[in-house]
Amino acid sequence: MAEADARSRTQLRRAVLSSYLGSVIEYYDFLLYATASAVVFAKVFFSTLDPLVGTVASFGTLATGYLARPLGGILFGHFGDRVGRKKMLVVTMTLMGVVSVLIGVLPTYAQIGVWAPILLVLLRVLQGVAVGGEWGGAVLMSAEHATSRRGLWASFTNAGAPSGMVLSTAALAGAAAVAGEQGFLSWGWRIPFLLSAVLLAVGLFVRARVEETPVFARASSDAAPSAPPLLEVLRRHPRNLLLSIGIGFGAFVAQGVLTTFVIAYAVQAGFARQTVLNALTVSSIAAIVGIIGFAALSDRVGRRPVVLVGALAMTVWAFLLFPLVDSGSTALLVLGVVVGQGVVHAAMYGPLAALYTELFSTRARYTGASLGYQVAGIGAGLGPVVFASLLQGSGSALLVSVVIAACCVLTVVCVLAAGETSRRGLDDTDDTDAQPATVRPRSDTTTA
DSSP states (O other), X not given: OHHHHHHHXXXXXXXXHHHHHHHHHHHHHHHXXXXXXXXXXXXXXXXXXXXXXXXXXXXXXXXXXXXXXHHHHHHHHHHHHHTOHHHHHHHHHHHHHHHHHHHHTOOOHHHHTTHHHHHHHHHHHHHHHHHHHHHHHHHHHHHTTOSSOHHHHHHHHHHHHHHHHXXXXXXXXXXXXXXXXXXXXXXXXXXXXHTHHHHHHHHHHHHTTOOOOHHHHHHHTSOOOSSOHHHHHHHHOHHHHHHXXXXXXXXXXXXXXXXXXXXXXXXXXXXXXXXXXHHHHHHHHHHHHHHHHHHHHHHHHOHHHHHHHHHHHHHHHHHHHHHHHHTOOHHHHHXXXXXXXXXXXXXXXXXXXXXXXXXXXXXXXXXXXXXXXXHHHHHHHHHHHHHHHHHHHHSOSHXXXXXXXXXXXXHHHHHHHHOOOTTOOSSOSOOSOOOOOOOOOOOOOOOO
């Protein structure tokens, strides 16, 4: 018994490390593109357009990756629910790494004309497919290995997003420092994308040592499901799927503002690009701690109160963020993005990994959690495009704040409708939508 427990703990640690590193690598690549779209791509791939229009077009290519994420969730979710979580995670990591290297060697508009943005969009779509399949599998590897503190262990996958942001902004900042302004625009921006090959090798080495989750292994020993996982989700979990989309949408819109749109907005407001990237790096480090901390808190007080407080706080912060940036003060800029991303958004986002896992049954969980999360994630892709267009048309960020607040209200409504999920087990036999009991979760102090 003791030997089995020790093996279980070892596999949990490996699963959490694998999920975290995999998420870091996936989001390094995915968010590297997001940062580059705000500071580089408008000049490199859309150089013939007006600067503001070029920014909108650059954010448009960013959005294509988010639009492709649900496709990745469906595709890899199908096979992840049928043949296993681990195999799909190896495929998604490999796909993301290869695509990022290809972006790093992609010719510019000046070299091959219109084919440059076309190929950029195609590669961005493949990135979206990869990250769409990665998140669900990585979360399930941690959550389904855990026997307690599910929110904490699953949150390391979500913490990989700001960790990847730290790496991507640091890589871009380092490349800019080495290459200089002109060198960075001509060749320096390529270096961080090419470094993906090294991260890929490390990630695959760690991921290969993790076993399939015991929850899936037990479920797969039963008779094979009669319908494809996507149909199972649509037939048996339609309510939870819709609620999962609504719960995450506000968090993703806020994420798109805090990690992408605010970069371009602050640069146009007069801040140096490096100053903004430094502020974003600090806020991303704070977000790593915030996500894990709020997820751990959700194990004790429940997912719902933590996400609710975060969503309500973001509704207010949406109206404070842009005045802080417009102040011209570097300290207030840092305050705006650090509190926004590291505290307020972290409360909305941290518990979502466990919450999405708890909304679906085992043989449809990869597909259901991935699809709900990735459809909600479209908000982070479309947000910067919509907000850049609103800013261009009105010249004021007030309307942007109103839209962010409205999306957060949607999150509040859906969280209230979903109820509390933290007491639900993952070894389920009921594969239909359930109304989770609104109960106070236990203060779980045991170790997994």
